[in-house]
Amino acid sequence: MNPTKLFVCALIPLFLPGPAAAQSDAPPPSVTVAPVTLEDLQKKAQFVGRVVADQSVDLQARVEGFLEEVNFTEGGTVAKGDVLFRIEKKKYAASVDSAQAALKSALASAQTDKAALDRQQALFDKGDVPQAVLDTALATYTAGQAAVDEAKADLKIAQIDLDYTEILSPIDGRIGLSAVDAGNLVSSDTGVLATVNSVDPMLVSFYISEPVLLQERRKGRITPGNIKLTTNIKLADGETYASTGKVIFVGDSVSQNTDTIELRASFANPDGVLIPGQFVTVGLAGSEDPKVLTVPRNAVQFDKQGYFVFSVDSDGKTHRQNIEIGTQTATRTQVVSGLSEGDRVVVQGLQKIHDGLVVKAVDSQG
Secondary structure, eight states: OOHHHHHHHHHGGGGSOOHHHHHHHSOOOEEEEEEOEEEOOOOOEEEEEEEEESOEEEEEOSSOEEEEEEOSOTTSEEOTTOEEEEEOOHHHHHHHHHHHHHHHHHHHHHHHHHHHHHHHHHHHHHTSSOHHHHHHHHHHHHHHHHHHHHHHHHHHHHHHHHHTTEEEOSSSEEEOOOSSOTTOEEOTTSOEEEEEEOOSSEEEEEEEEHHHHHHHHHTTSEETTEEOOEEEEEOTTSOBOSSOEEEEEEOSSOOTTTOEEEEEEEEOOTTOOOOTTOEEEEEEOOSOOOOEEEEEGGGOEEETTEEEEEEEOTTSBEEEEEOEEEEEOSSEEEEEESOOTTOEEEEEOGGGOOTTOBOEEEETTO
16 A cells, blocks of 8 residues: 555544534524513402392382382382382371361360460469369360370371372382282282392402401401402403402401301492392402512423523523522412523523523514
8 A cells, every 4th residue: 555645544534523513513502581570479369259239128018008000110220219109098198187187176175275274273373263173274284285295196197107108219229020010909018019229339249268368457458447458350251340349348257167258349330230149250459469570480490409490691691590489370480589680581492401501592572
């Protein structure tokens, strides 16, 4: 073999590219990053609630008689003072007339008795009649005054009974079905004729557990003199009701059977969307908790050293950041220490990186 050719062959391996040279030419791996942000991770507790009227009045007859009129549309709105039912009043009007006549008679008798008393008093002062005659006249006059008072009371009772022949709405609201029709005989034993429920505002009744109650008390949202809790509700179709409610009532005892306590929140209801008996989902908000530093939950890893993330600096270099975590939700994790707001952490491509590696960072929202 030619010595020159042998020398050339021996040199060729020295110029072949090695693994290190191939790696240096490879582009940096792409990873997806997301910023560290401030979030409100307060858990909004949800409870099953029922809509109840702020005021609900059962209308009943207080006198007996035949029902002459039913003056409302079932399911419609009524105003305070509207005449809803009218009972036949002839009998009660006659009783008023009779009581008025009795009062006039008693007043006339009392006037006569007073004149007789005055005469006997004058005669007694002159010494013409004994004390017994004056005492008799005084007793007659006193009995006459009592008869006047009794007649006045009878007239009041008769007038009250007459007034009860008209059953009025005591509140503004919506009225339900009528239990009786015109022509029926009604009395105090008939029961509820109809029910009027107030419409605006409406109340939502719901029950919270004892631990939630204690938590809210410790946060100062329920105190003996003030309630700072607010609520929102979702209707049966999943839509959130437009107005926010304010808790106005906290029960005075915890149920021994369920370990829960009743709360009631008041909601404006100008359009009548809320009606008594509806089931709603109640979200208990209250005062806002401070926002905390958070990262996407899929950025957080764990090993023998604890929880950590990979952050990417402005030069594209990755850094392992050991962190301490707090509250977690389905998508976010609170970072108690180890990161600052605005830091970028890797959320995708974690299997391709290690501490100190230069990467191509792609924003997760891009």
